[in-house]
Amino acid sequence: MKDYLKLNDISLSYHTKEGETLALENLSFSANKNEYLSIVGPSGCGKTTILSLISGLLKPSKGEVLLDGEAIGKNVDIGYMFQRDQLFEWRTIYKNVTLGLELKKKAKDEECLKRVEYLLKQYGLYEFKNSYPSELSGGMRQRAALIRTLCLEPKILLLDEPFSALDYQTKLNVCDDVHSIITEEKQTVIAVTHDISEAISMSDRVLVLTKRPAKVKCIIDINLPKNLTPLEKRENKDFSKYFDLIWKELSNEKENNNSIHK
């Protein structure tokens, strides 16, 4: 489905005592259903701001955000994942995963609990449901965080540099993990990252932003074979072509030493 998520002519300013920061100006783009759209851009250009807008945590100064044809309200069904997994250390994995259900007063809903059980079993966390987060590896924790959002059957998944706190090895594995889960659960994903390789290997399309105030610089279709895992895509012969393309677009954008991670 085209234009499942649509941002229309969005502007947003932050106000502080020091002054006004125009983070986004007349930004428009849209995402299709079941696609994985990555957003890359210079740091501080407004990527996190875009996700906050889509999630309804922030209101735009101007413009509108439409999800599935409806304006974003207060209680939209979105799943949000952050830089670190943000699991609550004092809750068991099961209690962490069902946090959203608890908040929505659905913790006793048979159907929801069945889904939780299915997700935990399907993605290898069932035996750890009574463990505490500190007993799990970084990859497993990230998977638990993903399941926590999937329990609520979100209409869209927002990822804000969710792999940036992981070491390189773990990151490659977690990317494969998350990619297969997302594909299997048929999620629509908007992911922010500063890692070009990650963006290419995970995404259907990559959106490059200008520096602040963010506008769409270009959108690049990634036409790597869909049946490959992210790790396999990294080995594909076309991979470096995409890398160079995005790298150049970003380099034009960066000022001074405002360098972008490889």
Add this chain to the structure above:
Amino acid sequence: MKKKTIIAYTNEHKRYLKKIKVDKATTIIAQVLILVVVLGLWEILTMTNAIDPFFLSSPSRMIKTLIETFKTGNLIYHIGVTVYETLIGFLLATFLGVFIAILLWWSEKLRKILDPYIVVLNALPKIALGPVIIIWVGAGTSAIITMCILICIVITTLSMLSAFLNCDKDKIALMKSMGANKFQILFKLIIPNAFVDFVSVLKINVGMSWVGTIMGEYLVSKAGLGYLIVYGGQVFNLDLVMSSTLVLCLIACVMYMLVGILERKVRKR
């Protein structure tokens, strides 16, 4: 579901473990030695009248006094009074302090408005309020408990508030993104997240509540360990002063250790 593995230690590791053991043992020996030497010197110097026991009491005289006051039932009574006051003060101060911290977390406006008052209250030496307290709540147990609360509550409020405010912004955003209201954020995130800080506050409050209670007893009491100390001082009975102080030390230690045990239990998770 952890697998047990049988580990054969290398000699190097055995030496390392041994070193730790020796280190621990020598520390304890030194600690005991200091105690024995100080008490021994004290006893000998006073026994030979090199120092007048009238001014310094002595270990043997302290023990004698303790046994005597214990036999008459006085000691237990005074201990009971002080422990009661301290516990009530400690519990009320902790409860009220946390409650106020929650209110201040809840309303940024309230926090801003009350900020200068809290700073002043924190800086004020609470003992200066002694006469006012006596006039307002009367010269009795309630004055002592009030003093105890005053001493503990400000630091409790400030520590808990800073713990509440320190909560990771992304965790709050996560809760909001899942549709949590402010109550849910408070009870499911902010409070459990501050639990470790809460235990530290308890530890501080154990010490502070003893300060508050003894100070209160100096001011107004007719019973309690603080009263015994003041009374002993007034009639120049140093045996009573010293032995009461000793008992006070011991009980405060016990209470501190109890909180320590609680802390270890919490940390384990």
